[in-house]
Amino acid sequence: MLRSLRxxxxxxQAVIAGALSFAHLHDLAAAAGQTGWKAWAYPISVDLLLVAAWRRLRGSGPSRLAWCWFLIALVASLGANVATAGFLDMQHPPAWLRFGVAGWPALAFLGGTLLAHSPAPDGDRSPVSPASAAPAPAPEVPAPDPAPEREEIPAPGPAPALPEAAPAVPPALVDHARKVATEHHARTGTAIDAATLRARLGVPEALANSIVAQLA
Known part of the structure; x- marks a missing residue:
C-alpha cells in the first residue's frame, strides 16, 4: 500500500516566499553591479542574518541587539522585493542603491559578529516591590504586669533556642537560582554567595542561605 504524502x-508557503525573496535579492544585487557568484551571495547573507537574529530572539529572549539586526535584515529583504516590482529602474539603478548594496557585506559581517559573540542578557527577573522585599515588623507584645512587692518571684531563665527548620524551596526557584549562579560564575569566576543571591532574587536571608546550600 502506498503511503499518502501529507x-x-x-x-x-514558506518555501515559495523564500525562493521569491531569494530571487529578488539576487536580481537587485546584479542590477547594482554585483555579477557572478557575488549576486548569489547577497541573498544568502541577508537570509542568514535574518535567521541568526531570530534564533537569538528565540534562545535568549527579547533584546535590543537581536531586534535591531532582525529589522535590518527584514528591511533589506522587503526592500529588494519592492525594488524589483517596478518601483526602481533596474537598468539604471540610483547611486544610493549601489552604495547600499556595496556596503552590505561589511554591515552583515558586523551584525553576525555581534550576534555570535555578544553575551546573552540575564533572564527575566520578576520585579519585587519594596513592601514585599522588606521584612514585616515584629508585632508589639504588651509588657507583663509587675509582680506584687510582697511576693518574690524568681525571674524565668532564657528559653532554650529551638533549631530553625530550613524553609522549603520551590524547584522552579532553585532552577532559576542555578541559572543566576552559573551566569555569576561565568562573569566573575567565583561562586555566588548568599548575599548576592538574595539581592538578585529578592528573597529573605534564610531562603537565600537554603538555596545556596542546595546549589553547593
Missing part, C-alpha cells in the same frame, strides 16, 4: 501548507 503536505504542510505553511511549509510550502
Amino acid at each position: 503536505f504542510d501548507a505553511v511549509l510550502i
Whole structure:
C-alpha cells in the first residue's frame, strides 16, 4: 500500500516566499553591479542574518541587539522585493542603491559578529516591590504586669533556642537560582554567595542561605 504524502501548507508557503525573496535579492544585487557568484551571495547573507537574529530572539529572549539586526535584515529583504516590482529602474539603478548594496557585506559581517559573540542578557527577573522585599515588623507584645512587692518571684531563665527548620524551596526557584549562579560564575569566576543571591532574587536571608546550600 502506498503511503499518502501529507503536505504542510505553511511549509510550502514558506518555501515559495523564500525562493521569491531569494530571487529578488539576487536580481537587485546584479542590477547594482554585483555579477557572478557575488549576486548569489547577497541573498544568502541577508537570509542568514535574518535567521541568526531570530534564533537569538528565540534562545535568549527579547533584546535590543537581536531586534535591531532582525529589522535590518527584514528591511533589506522587503526592500529588494519592492525594488524589483517596478518601483526602481533596474537598468539604471540610483547611486544610493549601489552604495547600499556595496556596503552590505561589511554591515552583515558586523551584525553576525555581534550576534555570535555578544553575551546573552540575564533572564527575566520578576520585579519585587519594596513592601514585599522588606521584612514585616515584629508585632508589639504588651509588657507583663509587675509582680506584687510582697511576693518574690524568681525571674524565668532564657528559653532554650529551638533549631530553625530550613524553609522549603520551590524547584522552579532553585532552577532559576542555578541559572543566576552559573551566569555569576561565568562573569566573575567565583561562586555566588548568599548575599548576592538574595539581592538578585529578592528573597529573605534564610531562603537565600537554603538555596545556596542546595546549589553547593
